[in-house]
Amino acid sequence: MDTINPKKLAHVTSVFPNKVKIEVADLTAFKENIDDALGDLKIGSYLEISDDEGCKLIAIIESYQIELKERIITNEDGNKEKEIYNAYILEASPLGTILNNEFTRGGDALTIPPTEVKPASHSDIKIIYENGFKPDEKFLFSTLSQDENIEVPVNGNKFFNKHFAIVGSSGSGKSHAIAKILQNAVNEKKHNYEGLNNSHIIIFDIHNEYQTAFQNANILNIKNIILPYWMLNSEELEELFLDTEANDHNQRNVFKEAITNNKKYCFKGDLSFKEKINYDTPTQFNFHEVLNYAKNRNNEKKDSKTNTIQWKKHDGNIISFEEQNYPVLFSETLEGQGTATGTLNGKLINFINRLESKINDKRLDFLLGEKSQNISFEDAIKQFIGYKTRLSNVTIIDLSGVPFEVLSITVSLISKLLFDYGYFYKKYLDDGADLETPLLLVYEEAHKYVPKDNSAKFRSSRKAIERIAKEGRKYGVTLGIVSQRPSEISETIFSQCNNFIAMRLTNPNDQNYVKKLLPDTLGNLIENLPSLQSGEALLLGESIIMPSLVKIDKCDPDKQPSSNDVNYLEIWKDEWKNVEFDKIIQEWEK
Ligand SMILES: Nc1ncnc2c1ncn2[C@@H]1O[C@H](COP(=O)(O)OP(=O)(O)OP(=O)(O)O)[C@@H](O)[C@H]1O
Ligand SMILES: [Mg+2]
Known part of the structure; x- marks a missing residue:
């Protein structure tokens, strides 16, 4: 059973590095005991705990409980008697200490035992915020909830x-x-x-x-x-244009091949850079040409004797699938030429439809339109x-x-x-x-x-x-x-x-x-x-x-x-x- 001086409004019952427990005997008196208190006492309010050396610990109230307790008091006749009372238990977290009007974060400057605890005063809290930063570092957008003047x-x-x-x-x-x-x-x-x-x-x-x-x-x-689609990396391009769930290797290979080569084809700068261009390199390319390429691959036919993939150009000339012919595959819609169907013949229809509908989707103009290609x-x-x-x-x-x-x-x-x-x-x-x-x-x-x-x-x-x-x-x-x-x-x-x-x-x-x-x-x-x-x-x-x-x-x-x-x-x-x-x-x- 505690023996407490009832005149003492509150006392610290325990101090840990990260928690201070305070018992308040008379909450109303405790709140009114200082002249320039901040607003109402609530969770989030500050307390001031002092020691004999003039150091003040500022702590923020985290929780609040009421406990029924017994204590021995001396009654009016001078006799001791038991009294049941409401004890208000506040748990607070130490934030820092004020010494000589200067606030330092951290709570270990207080000498034990603490001598006094009270609600933090308006002036002390104001000093903390006012002196916290140099004037040119201060940036303001709020006031203290407890007191809007701070x-x-x-x-x-x-x-x-x-x-x-x-x-x-x-x-x-x-x-x-x-x-x-x-x-x-x-x-x-x-x-x-x-x-x-x-x-x-x-x-x-x-x-x-x-x-x-x-x-x-x-x-x-x-x-x-205007968004430069050519800055999308391979993963993003595939996310947008391929049916990733179908896990179709043909689609993926043709797409990768078309984009990488079209990037090289469109690149007009330094040759040594051109050689290093890959699927992920952020340089401009043309989606319509990629689409054309895919359509041609979908049409490809094979000469069964020589086993070469071939197409017929508009001028009647026959071309085979070689690097030097990429420009034609990008720019012309060709007809497959040969006695047998090529490996990819007819296999890219879904992919082409998807690509075509995306490129022609007006809503996606900001990403896939002409301006996006050239920006x-x-x-x-x-x-x-x-x-x-x-x-x-x-x-x-x-x-x-x-x-x-x-x-x-x-x-x-x-x-x-x-x-x-x-x-x-x-x-x-x-x-x-x-x-x-x-x-x-x-x-x-x-x-x-x-x-x-x-x-x-x-x-x-x-x-x-x-x-x-x-x-x-x-x-x-x-x-x-x-x-x-x-x-x-x-x-x-x-x-x-x-x-x-x-x-x-x-x-x-x-x-x-x-x-x-x-x-x-x-x-x-x-x-x-x-x-x-x-x-x-x-x-x-x-x-x-x-x-x-x-x-x-x-x-x-x-x-x-x-x-x-x-x-x-x-x-x-x-x-x-x-x-x-x-x-x-x-x-x-x-
Ligand atoms: N600082 C403030 N003081 C007083 N009232 C405010 C303040 N900030 C917001 N409000 C009021 O709260 C309402 C909602 O604000 P806001 O739209 O900013 O909320 P939100 O968190 O962005 O909501 P949502 O998640 O739905 O976008 C508004 O009607 C606004 O007037
Ligand atoms: Mg909002």
């Missing part, structure tokens, strides 16, 4: 220099958070110069919701984007980092119209291009200097194209983004991963993220997943995630002075992403509306 900065260099993730259930405020963070980044300027700063942000916008938030952005969609690497890059039509800090890639079957390779192609840009830029600098135009790639609904499971459908986008996750930082290419379903995202991606904005998260699988990512000591804070309000988040990681429960600043009303909740009841209360179906259908058919 701004919570992150170290902007550390925040953008490493990958970050924003996770939260639908409606928790992820899109608004991204919009606010990027709007602030675009507005940061070293001096008061006119014009754009040097930020380069690419948003993969799957629902077309960011245009309203970035009115000066470059908007790319399937009507104006240079330079122009392809420029369109994504704001140097093409008009200069712009933010490029929004509106993926909403991209046909599902090419979504993965579209994302992968753009990601690879941007990674290559960083890689070659660094190589060009040659002296180990950093890229002068560091890029941030933001993936909305990232679980869609970097899924955890090894599904073939998203293999290419997953590979491309995982590569950036692992190596991008060295080349000034970082990721912003946004997802409602963190547990469904590739672990490689998450394990490389250094900063997390965890918003309301209701699914237990997702909560557990995020919990695993946190240091053991902070795991319990995750219990808090289901009850967060829209716009509230747990800010964790290297760029923040200490883990903090924050409220993300709201976007200006006229610069919000167009993802706001629909006011159903308000709209339903209106009178019946006539719908202009024809105009909607026109949109569909555009």
